[in-house]
Amino acid sequence: MLFKQQIFHPIRVFVGGLSTSPHTSLLLWALSLLLFSSGQDSLMAHDEGLYAWRSRFMIESDDWIHPWSTPHHKTPGPYWLIASSYTLFGISEASGRLPSMIAGILSVLLLYEIGKILFGKKVAWLAGAILSVEFLWLQYSRLGTPDVPMIFLVLLAIWSLLKAELHPKYRAAWCFLVGLSFGLGFLVRSFMIVLPIIALLPYLIWEHRRHRHLANPMLYFGFVVGLIPTFVWLWLNWLRYGNASVEQLVDFVINLGSGERDHNGLEFYLWNLPLKAFPWFFFSLLGSFLVIRRPIRYYQLILVGYPFILFVELSLFSTRVSHYSLALYPFIALLAAVGLNWLGKIYQDVETPQSKSLHKIPRNLSYAFGLLGVLLAIAGIFAFIWGDAEVRKYAILAFVSGLSWLILPLVWINRYHLGKKSLTSRYWLAGWLIAAWISLAAAGSSGFLSNYNPDIKAFIQQPAIAQVLQSYPINFLDVGGKTDVLLKFYTPHHGKRLEQVSELPTSGYAWVSVKQVANVSQPYRILGTVQKVSLMELLKKI
Template sequence: MSQSFQQSLMAHDEWFYAVQARYMLETGDWITPQWGAGFNFDRTVGIQWLIALCFKLFGVHETSVRLPSALAYILSSVLTFRIGEIMLGQSIGFLAALIFSVTPIMVQYAGLGTQDSVLVAIELLAAWAFLEAQSSRRSSLLFLTGATFGWAFLIKGFMAIPAAIALLPALLFQSRREGSFRGSFRNPWFYLGFVIGLIPVSGWLYAATQQYGWLPIQTLVGKIFFLNNQEFHSAGPFYYFWNIPANAFPWAIPGILGAVLAWHNPKYKAALVPYRWLIFGFPIFLFVELNLFRTKTPYYPLQLLPWLAIFSAVTLDHCVAHYRKDWRSQLLGQISGVLTAFSSVLLVLSIAALFNWIPIEFDQVQSIAFVLATLAIGWLMPGLIWKRRAIVTRSELVTRWLGSVLLGPWLALNLVGITGLWGDYAAPITRTFQNPLLQNILAHDPIHFIGTQTLKESELQKTSLLLIFKTPILGRYFDTLAELPDHSYAWISPDIKAKKTDRQIIITERWRLIERP
């Protein structure tokens, strides 16, 4: 997907991982997750290692932070295609990959330097290797399935366990139905992969405990209890029932219909008999687990999106198959009519917002309206294509109609990136760092930080992380202004009062850069 030229990281996790990765690269300490003058073992270090490697190869900037997630998104799209192809055929696999690649929240997290896109890719790799081993009788591929358990833990810590539990029924029961295929839990390749996959995270934990005692393990385990008791993220039992449809718009409805078709329709039902524990069991078990966990976030369900895409592809395949079988069928026309009606209303509202005919008071309303207008125009196309069905072949109509259904989301999501709605999350600070005076100082002098350890306000904490990431030459960290050496520069937090003799150079998000003469 397209991105704007100006990029900035999103609070809080993206800044956190970027700063930790930078410290790993600059200090040579790849064991301790550092930030500023402190460290914290509440997360594992897989994504930080990947980001630090990108820093090493391509330099320290936002694109490097987000590169692992972008590559994981591409890999996930390919694996979604192959998983769909193995279970339901090439056309459904291809449609599923396209749908997955234009699912809104998946596209957003593909452009964020966080754990989630990489975790989805690892889980899909486990599912693909299991299916490929099952369908081709190449049991050595189970090595990959086993290894992904350790890799997922290295990326996401204990929050990788729900997906592992959801996959276990397929590994246990689906393998038993395959006759001569040696089930996963009786296959030495699976256990060899499991052991080797645990080596990186086990090595990291061993090195960390050698240096810090039991603190790393206590902190990791404690984070689970903290999250499960976190009032801020406790959104009630029905959170995912509306949040997933909103963030995966418009694929929730066709996804649910596709699941029903896959279970009842004889064509899909017969094809899925060998794979039921995976295609139905994994998303159902994982969805139940996520709902039982008290902390609920928009990004935990990213793990469900490839399966939602496959079920959505089943719905679209069923619709076009209905038309191919009977050219008099009006099903595609009825769907086109719904899209046309929805798009017409959306287009009118978007135009009204663009020209300020509707009093809407929030930032970037014009950019959002422009994106929605683009989506609306794209979804007018299926109706226009359907009206021209008399002058094209059925095969041409189906291809064009499917393409037009996907066109609107694809155009809109590209525009979201181009406008910076996704990708440029801290524009004021980014503009501050474009100041020529500030750039000259940053290029030649180390910048100290004062007050980062005493911050209580969340907004100030996240600003300090971004300043640390954006500052090229990092100095030392002081608790008080009195510790700042003469003839030096420092970012000071808003709760610290500068001396009259200190020269204030610039202010950004209440933080001040001062010079001590």
């Protein structure tokens, strides 16, 4: 009996916490997942490494407008955010990721506010909690990229549209905030902000007679104000580069839309979304069915139309990568909350004949995920026993995750086979959230969500290597790809970028690709090699 009480005590604490301030509980729920770490951080290449290096270069060059020798192909919003964080907290992986973390938490709270307007507090809280434990969302909330900050601005705009309808007296202020959010979105994510704007047009046009947002001049005034930083940046760039500044922005979008990446075809998001948003994507399908069956008056084109149109836009855009779909994840969470809440009612209500027939759904789901948990735990045990050190990290994660998913069948068995009627639907719903939270907490603690290139980080932290990097400028010879991106950030003092072996100086240090080492004719000494790049000391001829 004492053992059972101890098992369900964390769930009781969690369920009891739901009665406190929803904002506080969501804040603690999301923040804790953002902080779990192995104690070692390293950047992900390409994107995060590029944003980290370019932001650092802005600071070191003391030029936040055009530090590059040629026109840049992206708007400077994300660089300014990361560079500001570097200025306040120092240059590190953690400070570079801080803007995304803050935007991620604010997005969770905004989704709660949107859900509260559409469905009420319970579903809204579930939506915020689910968004926090969606794998890809959590991963990018912990990366120094512009994706999550842009989505925060989109959610802010959608929330403002809803508030403008609820409070007509302050409609001008709310519409100004809508326009401002989209204008700043262009600064953060360039032309990518156009996709969510287009996805909202059916709601803005079809419901125009009722809300008249498009007739509100403050909407356009806010948009222009939001564009001012971008206009100023473009003007200052035009003074230096001429029309090439605008051409670079446009050409970059055209290039992205002109060819597939990694052969990701039209079907890419059809399998990528279910995988990266598992299991919440499938609950969102149930939620979509329920919402279509019983439409939400006035807001159907936001709740269903917006994510559907955005999905079509992303699928038709020829560059298809996982993080482009992040704008869908808040709505996957919101619709999943609708579906999960409906299942929770079935879990508890067995009085009507219809409920009795549907009662098998939550039962079968509980046992299915319990079986998945058993398989994961067994796989983790075998991998830990027979795997190497690298495999054992995954083995521990699989074992912990497997045990966490056993919560669901345990709750079901205790209620319906052992007579624990106090285990209401709130406990069953909490079981889903806690299992996902434990799995992601284990992933964070193992370094899977923060330490993406531990070999490079370990290499540059070696005392002999660190002393050289801190004391001398390092040249770069034929270093490319992801390794080049990472080494640019982790090398404190840059020398020259060289194209030919003959350009190497007579003395000094250089990062040299392994394939070029054999072509170096002058005396040298290899201090170490990482990811097929060697740190070479060039020795003077005696």
